[in-house]
Amino acid sequence: GKVDRRALPAPARSEPVGEREAPRTPQEAALAGIWAQALGRERVGIHDNFFDLGGDSILSIQVVSRAQQAGLWITPRDLFQHQTVATLAAVAGAAPVPSGGEDAAGDVPLTPVQRRFFAADLTGFHHFNQSLLLGLREPADPGRLEQALGRVVACHAALRCRFLLSPDGSWRQTVQPAAPGTEPPLAVCDLAALPPADRRGALEGAAASLQESLDPAGGPVLRATLFSLGGGEQRLFLAVHHLVIDGVS
Incomplete structure (x- = not known):
C-alpha cells in the first residue's frame, strides 16, 4: 500500500558531529544565539554553516531582523555570502541611525x-x-x-x-x-x-x-x-x- 506521508513524524534535526568553537567576541555571541534560536539548535559554533544547519531564505530574514534588533546591521545578501557566524560577524556593522530624530548625525x-x-x-x-x-x-x-x-x-x-x-x-x-x-x-x-x-x-x-x-x-x-x-x-x-x-x- 501507499505510505501516508502526513502521518510520518517530522524528521529530527541532528546536531553536527565535532567540537564547536565558542564565540570569541560579543558580535559572534549575539549572532550564535540568534542562529540557535532561529534554527532550533541548542548551540551553534562560529564555524558552523547556516544552511548546513537547516537554514533557508525564510529563516535568513528572521535572522537578519533579530540581528538588527540586537544592534548588528546585516542584510540577507550578507548571510548568503558569509554563511558562518565568524565570517558574518566580521562584516556586521552597527545598526544605522533611525530615520527620525534631531540627535541623528x-x-x-x-x-x-x-x-x-x-x-x-x-x-x-x-x-x-x-x-x-x-x-x-x-x-x-x-x-x-x-x-x-x-x-x-x-x-x-x-x-x-x-x-x-x-x-x-x-x-x-x-x-x-x-x-x-x-x-x-x-x-x-x-x-x-x-x-x-x-x-x-x-x-x-x-x-x-x-x-x-x-x-x-x-x-x-x-x-x-x-x-x-x-x-x-x-x-x-x-x-x-x-x-x-x-x-x-
Whole structure:
C-alpha cells in the first residue's frame, strides 16, 4: 500500500558531529544565539554553516531582523555570502541611525535600495525625485511655513542626508546635524502679475528647475516653493530626492 506521508513524524534535526568553537567576541555571541534560536539548535559554533544547519531564505530574514534588533546591521545578501557566524560577524556593522530624530548625525550604511540606485550608474541622478503640488485651503504665511518645514527637516534625519563618493569609488551616506541653515529657506514665487493663461506654464517651469536643483552630495535633498497665483490662491510645491523617499515603504 501507499505510505501516508502526513502521518510520518517530522524528521529530527541532528546536531553536527565535532567540537564547536565558542564565540570569541560579543558580535559572534549575539549572532550564535540568534542562529540557535532561529534554527532550533541548542548551540551553534562560529564555524558552523547556516544552511548546513537547516537554514533557508525564510529563516535568513528572521535572522537578519533579530540581528538588527540586537544592534548588528546585516542584510540577507550578507548571510548568503558569509554563511558562518565568524565570517558574518566580521562584516556586521552597527545598526544605522533611525530615520527620525534631531540627535541623528554621522555616517550610516546605505540601504539595499540606495545601493542598487548607485550600482545603476545613472546619468543626471540628481534629478530623480518625488514631487507634490498642494493646493492650500487658506493663505499661508511664508515665515511660519518655513519654520514648519525646518522642524520637519530637524525631526527627520533622512532629509539631512548627503551622499559622498569615496576615493575607492564607493558611495557613503552621512547625516548632517540638525541646525539652522541645514536646508535652504522656503522659496516664494509670485505669479499673480502674469496673465492667468501663462501662470500654469510658469509654475511648471519653475517646478522643473526646482527638481533639477536637488543635490544629493552637497544638499539639499528637499526643495520647497510657495507659489502665489493672485486672489489669495497659493500652491506649495515640494520635491524630495528619491534616495531619501519613496512612495511604497
